[in-house]
Amino acid sequence: QTVTRRVTNVGSTAATYTSTVTGMSGVGVTVTPSSLTMAPGASQTFTVRFEMNSSATYDVYTSGHLTWSDGQHSVRSPLVVKPVAIAAPSEVSGNGSPQSYEITFGYTGPFSMSTRGLLAATQTPGTVSDDPTNTFVVGGPGVTAHSIVIPAGTTYARFALYDDQIPAGNDLDLYIYNSDGEEVGASASGTSQEIVSLKSPAAGTYTAYVHGWQTLGSGTTSYILYTWGLGSTAAGNMTATGPASAVTGASGTINLAFSGLAAGTRYLGAVDYSNGSATIGSTIVYQKTP
Incomplete structure (x- = not known):
């Protein structure tokens, strides 16, 4: 993941600030550009890219600091990230028509999906x-x-x-x-x-x-109270297709298609993501048919 930030030289003379990063166990941090030369009152933008390495622990926050220094003055900013194997929406919704959404991988390796539901509400x-x-x-x-x-x-x-x-x-x-x-x-x-x-x-x-x-x-x-209870199995009315493998930092498109849904009905299901050995995330799927 890459974020962009902006800094301003509030001093009265030109200065060159160089960046250093401390902490951030399990996550590589790249600052671009790594140094900034600014006139008094001038502002510049920079980017910070976070990339997990082999020692990263998923779903656990790691922290550190980014420091800019010109040798006399220092400005320190906290850094906090939570490495995840996959960044996917927690829920998607639709009207029973085919739909797609994007995911981003935090690892390199096999990738597969399975579905639960869809189930009509009680x-x-x-x-x-x-x-x-x-x-x-x-x-x-x-x-x-x-x-x-x-x-x-x-x-x-x-x-x-x-x-x-x-x-x-x-x-x-x-x-x-x-x-x-x-x-x-x-x-x-x-x-x-x-x-x-x-x-x-x-x-x-x-x-x-x-x-x-x-x-x-x-x-x-x-009123009407709607309730659902998903189990572990697919109902055969939703298919999910997407990439066959994952690459750290790469994005992928998940395509959903539905069949046999009754009109005027609210459905709930889920798409589960696997790295070949464990479930690494899920997206809830809600559909309200016209």
């Missing part, structure tokens, strides 16, 4: 009244509860409310509790568009609480 309709206190409390006013069973082997679970399924002007929130009565996720935005996702959740009966932070009209409003 839809649970409900109604909730207004909470005059605007404070969520389990069992309190303006709260409707739904029991959701998450089976063993679930790799990813999602609970969601969508604005387009709730009358305009309402503000609903969503809270998720596990079978031990512990809150494991919440979404409380300024609208009714609320999403809570759980990665590799423990099996059990979860409770989704819909909170009527503000409801209009009669004081109650209707």
Whole structure:
């Protein structure tokens, strides 16, 4: 990865500053140009390129410093990066038509993909009244509860409310509790568009609480609670194609295609990335068909 920065000579005389880098275990750092000669008040840009080496530890932050010095004055900037085997979007969305997105590799070697889903959402309709206190409390006013069973082997679970399924002007929130009565996720935005996702959740009966932070009209409003539970297998309705190998610093295009999706349905799935021996990342795939 390369970043660009700008510096200014705030001194009263021309000066030549030379760069040095300390720290940054497992990551090579190249500063271009490595020295800058600037007149008083002048500014110049430089680039800093980070490239992992064989001693890098993935998904662990490493730190160091970049220092510019003219022999009398020094300016030091902190450097912090987290090496990753692959940089990919955490989620992509679409309408069931073919789509593509870019990834960037942090290693050189084999590369392959597999898919989970797509699965259609389970839809649970409900109604909730207004909470005059605007404070969520389990069992309190303006709260409707739904029991959701998450089976063993679930790799990813999602609970969601969508604005387009709730009358305009309402503000609903969503809270998720596990079978031990512990809150494991919440979404409380300024609208009714609320999403809570759980990665590799423990099996059990979860409770989704819909909170009527503000409801209009009669004081109650209707909604649809959408839930998904991805396992480890593909459903045969999504294919992912892309590069057959990885090169450090190189980008690749992932192409998604879908088949057999029902109209007017929300689907969820995932694309998993492998270096041939382990899963190195995933991208969640959300599709809402017209």
